[in-house]
Amino acid sequence: MKQFAALTRSELTVFVRDRATFLVTFLFPLVFILIFGFIMGGEDVERVAVGIHIAEGADGEVLREVLSQRTGLEHQTFAAYHDLEKALQDREVDLGIGWDGDELSFLFDPAMVQRQGALSQLAAGVASDVNLRRQGLEEVLVAEREHVGRAAAANWFNMTVPAIIAFSILSAGVFAVSGHIAAMKERKILDRLIVTPMRPLLFLLAVMTVRLIVVYISTLITLFTAMGVFNVTFEVDWFRYTLLVAASTVGMMGFGALITLVVRRPSSAGNVANVLVIVMMFLSGIFFPVEIMPPFLQALSRVLPLTYMAAGLRHATGVIDMTGLRFFAITAALAALALVLIPALARYVVRPERR
């Protein structure tokens, strides 16, 4: 249909020519990936560097033994306590342990606010181990970890990349409507279109089509960047991946439509969208586990679409397992969001029904 082709071409042209929007759309997830890749990649939760200082005349053998037996822990000895303090401040070590023969003292860096909990736990564990050894005892019961997921989920970053991609889809989808279309309405560009025989639904389909193309390409760029720069591997099921990206994009456009329908003023729609997107980013368990949040936030996390989009993408990129039923249910739900809300958008926003 020539209207549709013309509208699609027009939307694509506008997108490409507006350098600013173009760059931001593609750069946005990349910046996230790069930042988190480097920052969090450096902070491998598993490895802890411990510095120890044994006072003159004290026997540090037990302590060293205990530390050597722990996996994921490296330790080094410092001749002077002052050097240990400095090393801690310079982040060369995460935790300091001093032993003077009678007392164990644990040294922390107060600035390590987020790791404080884990490090305190570690300190308690070391203290208890030392006590056991000193009494000539061994543990009688231990935990043996067994990883149960897919082999590809080698590290935290594997889990994070698909989640970041999911977030970028959310962002692009929502702002296509509550940003782009709302702005067109505000600047009365939409008005000029509306007085012609142009079909509102075709216009929306054109916007959707362009977004789908752009978003898909953007996710691929992000994915390959992560793979290239950070050496993560994915086993992508391309059929499921494409299906989910498509469903998510239009689903999130549907969500944007909901915002625009509820928030009357176009400029406010953009702001509301921003808040919701950021809330979702924090609460969907992408960057930190949901379990540390208060129960009401945990419950909220379970109704956020981003939570499911991230899970679905993790599955489609081979990081976690998911039943086919669940995957297609998620995909269908996202598509349904679009099917229901976008026609409503056609009726109430793109129609010239002034009062």
Add this chain to the structure above:
Amino acid sequence: MTAVLRLSYLSLRTWLRERITLFWSLFFPVFVLVLLSAIFGGADEERYMRFHIGLVNLDREAEHADFSNMVEQAFAHLAEPKAEGREQLFVLNTPGEEEDPEAFLDRTREALRQGHLAAVVVIPAGFSETVGAALHGTAAFLQAEVKLLYNHGDSGSELAASIVEQVLADLNRQVLVQANLYERDQEVPASSSWVGTADGAVRYVDFLLPGVVLMAFLTNGLFGVPGSILYARDERILRRYWVTPFTVRKYLVAYSMATLAMCALQLALLWALGSGAFGARVPLAAPLPGLYLLLSAVTFLALGFIIASLSKTANAGMSIANILNMPMLFLSGIFFPVTGLPVALQVIVYANPVTYLVDGLRVSLDVGAGKLPPWSTVVVPLLWIAVAVAVAARKLQWDVDQ
């Protein structure tokens, strides 16, 4: 001078009338403060943590199942609601009355794989026997193993696993004490201390609040200048001023004053909320912190001018601000420490004035051991201000082309 004051006052008033400004400058920092405190504040004190785990005792049918029962009891106890003032830590999935434990194990293993459970604890058959043997020292290095199934790479699962390990370590001690092998009074005392001047772990909200304040100031500077000034220039609003005796210099003074007033407003709001609702105790009003806050506000304003000088239109300026915003925030140590970065990113961290300001501010508030030499926390931002003045003086267009 009255013209300057008047414009300054009016600028502030119009900003406060614009919804967009209210949103990004006031609402958003407040929102971040509230959200992050809600999420992480609890983790500090371990108030909110609740994991869904599976537990199966394959040793139940054994003759002397006391140890395996003990383990089971320990977890059951932690799964009791509101036990001893702390929230329920675990939600346990255990086999039903008639259910075959092995079948249950398969089922929960699958559930774990699918992400419905955080971990699965499996007490193997013969556990109690092994523990008993270990206690009697019949064989060296005999240890009874409890299998802990989890998902590597899933931060929730990792966290659950380490907590389970902690529970088991405590149990271990309990068992040894009960067997009269372990003497509690022979325990070595352990103390904790912190480097720097702090006398305890820093509370999350005290760590967060200065960071959020700086984030708010940064938003003002980065987005405010290109947004307001370039917009006013492009819409030919500024031109109306230039045809009067009102000079560019006066305009700059007025604008800067208004921005600083806005920063003060943000500071007051965040501080009131932070200390009132979240119990933050950082002394933001003391002289040294105050100096850093002022320096920060001015530095970010200066950065905004650099962006404005190098952008042709308001739109372009805002896009640049958008792209710079994230790296400047994250590669500065405001939210989490930045270590172990490749050289390219380290350069950014050290070039980023925010890094220095955050460091200086946190040290002055006693909520962080400074990593940078104190003089640099003042000199580097000043250098940036100087650069901004130089760039803006040459390149900032005050009127749009005919």
Add this chain to the structure above:
Amino acid sequence: MSKPREVLLRVTDLKKAYGHVQAVGGISFQAHRGSVFTILGPNGAGKTTTLEILEGIRVADSGEIELFGETARRVTEQMKQRMGVLLQEGSFEPYLRVHEVLKLFSSFFDHAVPVDEVLERVALKDKAGALVRTLSGGQKQRLAVGVALVNDPELVFLDEPTTGLDPQARRNLWSIFQELQEADKTLILTTHYMEEAEELSNHVCIMDHGTIIAEGSAEEMARGLGQDSIIEFEVPELDSSAASALSAAGLALEHDDGTAVLHAPELTKAMAGLLSWAEKHDVPLTNLSVRQPNLEDVFLSLTGRRLRE
């Protein structure tokens, strides 16, 4: 005088209210093919509301619309195919080029004219490749007119087409409209500029507060005020003795806002009387002018207010 041609647009008793305000209070008019029909009125008269109803973007409370012989309460898709619309307010995507905008809008219609022809018509041929954001105000408006013409419509609605434009741009648009009329198009125009109505239109209706208060050709309405000439001159103040002397001479004078206005049924006599009076009372006849009544005078006489506030 040729037979009046078919009626392309007929409006009967159209009403639209917003709350307590009756924006359009029962207006009726018709436009014949090939005519330029102007609705003249001050801001807030209801002109744009009327047009928006006819363009299909607003719904009337009551009344009938007959377009191209078809009667309806609301404008249909088929009707939209045959008309062109220039909105009072609106913009185009800043990052599209002129010819791209025209191509886009062409695709909305079943029948469209080649873009080059449209560009020719609105004198934007040399700007075909320019981005919208680089256009001046006048050029943007010409583009908007072009967009209204892509489907070679029989009927074109032009809502305040020259408001806010400089005189040159205004004249450019006027010549375009004249060419359109010569090409046998029917134009429905709204404006608050009297000169525009007089210059372009052969049929004018004056609208105020939602109703039509006068209708006819510009000359007819002006003639309706009588054969009086109107003499105007500027004088800051007129003392009462001078003023009464003038009325004693049979010349009715209105003094308003530094301008004195005289209606003179017999021009020569009035001029003679005025000149001798002025000499006698030492009144400098600054900026003296003599003219025929125009639409502003018509409006003033009908409502007591000026057309342009």
